[in-house]
Each structure stands twice: as structure tokens, then as C-alpha cells.
Amino acid sequence: MRVVKKKVLVDVCGPVDLSGDEGWVAFDAPALVGASLRFVSGEPDGNRYRVRYYRDAEQQLRARIWFGPETEGPPGHSHGGAMAAVLDEVLGLAAWAAGHRVVVGNLNISFRNLLPLEEVVTVESTVISAAGRKVMVHGRICLGETVFAEAECLCITLPGK
Numbered sequence: 001m002r003v004v005k006k007k008v009l010v011d012v013c014g015p016v017d018l019s020g021d022e023g024w025v026a027f028d029a030p031a032l033v034g035a036s037l038r039f040v041s042g043e044p045d046g047n048r049y050r051v052r053y054y055r056d057a058e059q060q061l062r063a064r065i066w067f068g069p070e071t072e073g074p075p076g077h078s079h080g081g082a083m084a085a086v087l088d089e090v091l092g093l094a095a096w097a098a099g100h101r102v103v104v105g106n107l108n109i110s111f112r113n114l115l116p117l118e119e120v121v122t123v124e125s126t127v128i129s130a131a132g133r134k135v136m137v138h139g140r141i142c143l144g145e146t147v148f149a150e151a152e153c154l155c156i157t158l159p160g161k
């Protein structure tokens with residue numbers, strides 16, 4: 001019997017510039033929360049996402065993120081769930097970076113524009129409030145004046161230390 005090997009085509013993308021804006025300081029996410037955030041941040045040279053975290057001058061968390069070909073949804077553009085995963089990670093992490101030990105309880109996203117693949121975009125986050133166990137974080141995925149998605153994220157602090 002003749003065995004035909006399936007050929008897997010791997011699209012190898014070149015290097016990507018994820019440098020931050022002037023005044024941004026690199027932020028070490030694994031040092032704060034451990035190495036579990038593999039879904040979005042796990043393959044810095046892969047073809048899904050490439051991510052680098054920063055804090056801006058106001059100490060808010062920022063991310064430069066490249067949406068690679070493996071995030072495709074509509075042809076040539078990011079899947080909405082791919083943007084949701086990014087917002088889940090970045091906005092949850094923003095609460096951690098502000099000193100709150102949380103998980104995301106509710107994430108409300110509006111998709112505003114199709115996000116072209118292989119684009120480097122910025123995720124902005126702002127911790128809006130912290131009251132009791134509830135930490136509200138707002139954020140958006142944008143490039144210049146173009147907003148691709150914006151979100152309101154309710155984080156809930158975990159019990160215990």
C-alpha cells in the first residue's frame with residue numbers, strides 16, 4: 001500500500017517590530033503572574049500572536065501585539081475571538097499590574113473595525129475603579145486613530161493571599 005504523506009505548509013513570518021512608544025518601560029508579565037499565559041503570550045516567534053508588554057508614564061499597562069496569520073477569522077483579518085483573548089489577557093493583567101489578584105468575571109467587547117492580519121497594534125488599558133472585590137478595567141485595541149475593539153472588563157479578586 002502506498003502511503004501518501006500529508007504536506008503541512010508552514011507560513012514562516014519574519015521579524016516584527018514590537019518596540020514601545022517613548023517613555024514606555026518594559027513590563028515583565030511572567031515575573032508577576034507566572035508563565036501560565038501561553039495562549040496569547042506563549043510563542044514570541046510564532047505565527048499566532050507576538051506580544052510585548054510595557055507600562056506607560058502613568059503606570060498603565062500597554063501591549064504591542066502582532067496578530068499573525070493563525071488568528072484569522074474573516075479572510076485576511078483577525079477572528080473576533082482572537083481579539084477577545086487578547087483583551088481578556090491584557091485587561092486581566094492590567095488589574096494584576098495594579099496590585100489586584102483577579103480573574104476576569106465579565107468582558108464586554110464592541111468590535112469596531114476589521115483588524116488586518118500581520119499588523120502590529122497597541123492594546124491600551126486603564127484601571128477605572130476598585131471597590132470591594134470588583135476591579136473595573138477599560139481597554140481598546142487600536143492603531144493610531146483606528147479602534148478595532150474596545151472593552152469593559154470586570155475583574156473579581158480571588159479569595160486568600
Ligand SMILES: CCCCCCCCCCCCCCCC(=O)SCCNC(=O)CCNC(=O)[C@H](O)C(C)(C)COP(=O)(O)OP(=O)(O)OC[C@H]1O[C@@H](n2cnc3c(N)ncnc32)[C@H](O)[C@@H]1OP(=O)(O)O
Pocket residue numbers: 033034036037088089090092093096102103104105106132133134154156
Ligand atoms: C486558579 C486561579 C489562580 C490564579 C493565579 C494566577 C493567575 C494569573 C492571572 C494572569 C492575569 C489574568 C489574565 C487572564 C484573565 C483570564 O483569562 S481569567 C480566566 C477567565 N475567567 C474565568 O474563568 C473566571 C471564572 N469565574 C469564576 O472563577 C468566578 O465566577 C469568579 C469570577 C471568581 C466569581 O466567583 P465568586 O468568587 O464565587 O464570587 P461571587 O460571590 O459570585 O461574586 C463576587 C461579586 O462579583 C460579582 N460578579 C461575579 N461575576 C460577575 C459577572 N460575571 N458579572 C457581573 N458581576 C459579577 C457578583 O455579583 C458579586 O457582587 P456583590 O454581590 O459582591 O456586589
